[in-house]
Every structure is written in structure tokens, then in C-alpha cells.
Amino acid sequence: MNPDLVPLVVGIVILISSLISLRLGLSVAIIEIIGGMIAGMAGVKTQDWMLYLATFGGVLLTYLAGTEIDTKLLKEKFKASFLIGACSFLLPFFGVFLYAYYVGDWGYKASLIAGVALSTTSLAVVYSVLVETGLVQSEIGKLLMAATFITDMGTALALSVLFAKPTLFTLIFILVSLLVIYYADRFSHIVFDNPRLKNKVIEPEIKYVFVLLLFLMYFAKLGAGHAVLPAFILGLLMSRHFSGERGNKELRNRLRTVAYAIITPIFFIVGGLKVSPTLIASALGLFIILFGLKIATKFLGVYFLAKKYIPSGSMYTTLLMSTGLTFGTITSVFGLNSGLINSVQYSVLVGVVVASAVIPTFIAQKWFLPSHSEDIVDMDS
Numbered sequence: 001m002n003p004d005l006v007p008l009v010v011g012i013v014i015l016i017s018s019l020i021s022l023r024l025g026l027s028v029a030i031i032e033i034i035g036g037m038i039a040g041m042a043g044v045k046t047q048d049w050m051l052y053l054a055t056f057g058g059v060l061l062t063y064l065a066g067t068e069i070d071t072k073l074l075k076e077k078f079k080a081s082f083l084i085g086a087c088s089f090l091l092p093f094f095g096v097f098l099y100a101y102y103v104g105d106w107g108y109k110a111s112l113i114a115g116v117a118l119s120t121t122s123l124a125v126v127y128s129v130l131v132e133t134g135l136v137q138s139e140i141g142k143l144l145m146a147a148t149f150i151t152d153m154g155t156a157l158a159l160s161v162l163f164a165k166p167t168l169f170t171l172i173f174i175l176v177s178l179l180v181i182y183y184a185d186r187f188s189h190i191v192f193d194n195p196r197l198k199n200k201v202i203e204p205e206i207k208y209v210f211v212l213l214l215f216l217m218y219f220a221k222l223g224a225g226h227a228v229l230p231a232f233i234l235g236l237l238m239s240r241h242f243s244g245e246r247g248n249k250e251l252r253n254r255l256r257t258v259a260y261a262i263i264t265p266i267f268f269i270v271g272g273l274k275v276s277p278t279l280i281a282s283a284l285g286l287f288i289i290l291f292g293l294k295i296a297t298k299f300l301g302v303y304f305l306a307k308k309y310i311p312s313g314s315m316y317t318t319l320l321m322s323t324g325l326t327f328g329t330i331t332s333v334f335g336l337n338s339g340l341i342n343s344v345q346y347s348v349l350v351g352v353v354v355a356s357a358v359i360p361t362f363i364a365q366k367w368f369l370p371s372h373s374e375d376i377v378d379m380d381s
Contacts, residue, residue, distance in 0.1 A: 051270065062326075134367060
């Protein structure tokens with residue numbers, strides 16, 4: 001396809017996805033991923049601008065998810081979020097690794113890549129769905145995002161410990177991230193509460209947030225890391241700056257509007273474009289087994305704990321915790337580029353990751369959407 005035609009096609013996919021989402025009442029993220037897959041089969045190829053914007057979209061979604069976390073609730077419900085998040089990571093990681101190594105004969109490092117890639121939960125998908133369903137401010141939504149963060153932290157640590165080769169630039173990335181998070185938390189009020197900058201049509205506050213995230217992305221690339229985790233922590237600590245008491249709640253809504261208009265759709269469309277139906281078809285049996293294994297181990301890791309701590313939304317929580325996208329794709333790309341997995345294994349893993357972003361989300365929204373009034377049970381019950 002003519003490269004000059006790609007932006008037009010992407011724009012059409014974004015618009016049509018929004019209309020279909022409104023018509024069917026499904027998360028637009030699902031439709032955008034499927035739209036990306038269809039566009040890929042029609043000949044659309046990812047371009048450099050799309051890849052960068054997609055990376056930024058994932059980081060921005062993660063930052064926004066962090067701003068929605070109620071830190072007081074997180075402290076009160078830490079036990080629940082930690083247990084759900086940790087088991088959501090551990091069971092799929094070991095389940096997939098053991099199958100790939102002992103049954104699939106993938107090789108030790110390739111099996112580790114598979115375990116890490118399919119252990120993830122997509123904070124970007126979870127956050128998008130919670131926003132669209134209006135559950136993002138509910139206790140269920142906040143605990144779900146906190147548990148997702150724990151899962152993704154486990155995935156990121158596993159990838160770093162098992163495969164990363166730390167360098168001086170890795171240390172620089174960590175130090176810069178800590179400095180950005182610390183100073184942004186302490187001094188962002190200078191921007192957000194400044195009457196000369198507040199609520200202006202040129203949106204200096206949003207541009208300020210973008211610069212912080214671009215800063216993290218640059219040094220993450222330099223240090224062979226990823227900006228998702230520091231972006232979430234940044235959003236978490238800066239959440240107090242978006243509180244209604246400070247009069248900045250509308251700012252978060254405007255930031256969300258800017259993100260959902262063009263930036264985050266690219267993130268989901270690129271996720272769909274990375275799927276190769278032809279290569280998946282060549283290993284369809286393996287694809288089905290790995291997808292089933294991911295869902296089964298996520299169920300075992302999440303459902304029974306969710307039944308205890310979130311009885312009114314246990315299945316909904318389990319299904320959304322089964323989603324994957326960002327870190328699953330990152331891990332698969334790392335494995336391919338490092339020569340640890342081949343192109344077929346890569347396509348199968350990415351296919352499973354994308355399928356896990358679409359199918360559980362669809363089922364959760366269609367049949368298990370909890371009421372907004374349903375709360376989490378007390379931790380001591």
C-alpha cells in the first residue's frame with residue numbers, strides 16, 4: 001500500500017471503530033485491535049510514526065490509569081490487590097513456561113519468553129474498558145487497576161532479571177525516572193494551579209504532562225527499558241493534582257479526551273497490525289493450546305481470590321485480568337529480536353496476546369459487567 005495512503009486508512013479505521021463501539025456497546029479498544037488486524041490483511045504496514053505514537057499511547061494510557069488510583073483505597077486494600085496481582089502473574093508464567101519447555105519443546109530461553117509474554121495483564125486495555133463502562137471511579141475499578149499494576153510489575157521484573165543486561169544507561173534511566181517522578185509530584189502544582197496557565201485553550205498543562213512522559217520514554221529507550229512502569233507511578237503520585245478539591249478534575253477529562261481522539265487508537269491498531277494470521281494458521285493447534293493455557297492459569301490465579309475480595313465482580317475481574325497487550329508484545333518483540341524465538345513462535349505469542357485482549361474483554365462486557373454500586377468486601381471479612 002502507498003505509504004501516503006496509510007494515515008488516511010488509519011483515520012478511517014479509528015472513526016469506524018468508534019461508531020461500531022457505540023452501536024454494539026463494546027469497548028472501542030476491541031474494535032480498534034480487530035480493525036488493525038483487518039487493515040494488516042488488506043496490506044497496511046506499520047510505519048515509524050505509528051510505532052512511536054503507539055508506544056506513546058501505551059505510556060499515556062498507563063499514566064492516566066495511575067491518576068485514577070485512589071491511594072487511600074490502595075493502602076486499605078493492598079493485601080487484596082497484591083495477592084490477586086501476584087497470582088495473576090505467577091500461575092500463567094510457570095504454567096506456560098512448563099508447557100512450552102516440557103511439551104512444546106521450545107528450548108529453555110524460548111519457553112521463558114513465552115511464560116513472561118503470556119503472564120501479563122494489559123493495564124491499557126483494563127483502563128480503557130473501565131473508563132468506557134464508567135467503573136473507573138468505583139472501588140472494583142480501582143482495585144482492578146492496582147492488581148493489574150502488580151501483575152505488570154512482576155512481568156517487567158521477570159523480563160529484566162531473566163534477560164536484561166544492565167548497562168550504565170540502565171542506571172541513568174532509573175535515576176532519571178526517580179528524579180522526574182519526585183520533582184513532578186512535588187512541583188506540578190506550579191503548573192496546574194497557576195491562574196495564568198490554568199484552563200487555557202492552548203492547554204499548557206497537557207503539554208507539560210506530555211513532556212514528562214516523553215522524557216521518560218527517551219531515557220527508557222536509552223537504557224533499553226520501558227517507560228510504562230515509571231509512567232504509572234508518576235500518574236499515581238500526581239493523582240492528587242487532579243482532585244476535585246484542587247479544581248483540576250476537568251483537566252484529567254480533557255487529557256483523556258485528547259488521548260482517546262487519536263493517540264490511544266494508534267496503540268490498539270498497531271497491536272492488531274502485528275498479528276500475522278498466515279503464520280498463526282500454520283501453528284493453529286499451538287495457538288489454541290497457549291491461549292487456553294493463558295486463560296486457564298489466569299482463572300486459577302485470580303478467580304478464587306477475586307471471589308473472596310470482590311464477590312460481586314469476581315468473574316469480571318478474572319476476565320479483565322486475563323487480557324494482555326503491551327508487555328506481552330514487548331516481550332515477544334524482544335525474544336524475536338534477540339534470536340530467542342523464531343517468527344512462527346513470535347506470531348503465535350503475539351496472536352495469543354491480542355486474542356486475550358479481545359475475547360475476555362468481550363465476554364466480560366457482554367455478560368459479567370458489574371453494577372456501579374457494587375463494592376469490595378472488607379479485607380478482614
